[in-house]
Amino acid sequence: xxxxxxxxxxLGPWSWFVLGLVLLGLEIAAPGTIFLWFGLSALVVGVIALxxxxxxxxxxxIFLVLSIVSLLIGRRMMIxxxxxxxxxxxxxxxxxxxxxxxxxxxxxSEGAGNLSIDDTIWRITGPDLPAGxxxxxxxxxxxxxxxxxxx
Numbered sequence: 001x002x003x004x005x006x007x008x009x010x011l012g013p014w015s016w017f018v019l020g021l022v023l024l025g026l027e028i029a030a031p032g033t034i035f036l037w038f039g040l041s042a043l044v045v046g047v048i049a050l051x052x053x054x055x056x057x058x059x060x061x062i063f064l065v066l067s068i069v070s071l072l073i074g075r076r077m078m079i080x081x082x083x084x085x086x087x088x089x090x091x092x093x094x095x096x097x098x099x100x101x102x103x104x105x106x107x108x109s110e111g112a113g114n115l116s117i118d119d120t121i122w123r124i125t126g127p128d129l130p131a132g133x134x135x136x137x138x139x140x141x142x143x144x145x146x147x148x149x150x151x
Contacts, residue, residue, distance in 0.1 A: 019039075020039045020043035023042055042063060094145055104133045104135055108133075113126075115145065125146050135147040
């Protein structure tokens with residue numbers, strides 16, 4: 001009997017708890033919400049093994065079924081939660097300003113200029129406009145904001 005087999009035999013139902021904790025530890029080391037569902041399934045099988053004491057074949061079958069079901073449900077839940085939260089403009093700061101209106105502090109000449117928004121100075125493009133004109137950000141062109149005059 002190998003070392004692993006003797007450890008599983010000695011731990012009995014507690015070996016499922018050990019497996020669950022190892023899988024949860026792997027989730028911490030390699031995040032991706034894959035090992036999480038397998039670890040939780042192993043913990044549930046450990047509880048079933050303590051309460052009902054079925055054969056190891058039934059426990060492995062329950063573990064496999066629980067792992068697949070929890071993985072599918074968990075992934076669907078994570079996708080739904082990820083789409084509900086977060087900042088869609090996180091990596092495109094300029095997209096937050098599309099549709100907003102600002103006043104030019106300096107004139108927009110030869111189709112280019114600068115616009116101070118909060119603590120950032122943005123390069124802007126648009127028609128030639130004098131200082132003090134109200135402009136609306138229409139879109140983003142690379143790192144420049146495209147503006148038009150507010151009527």
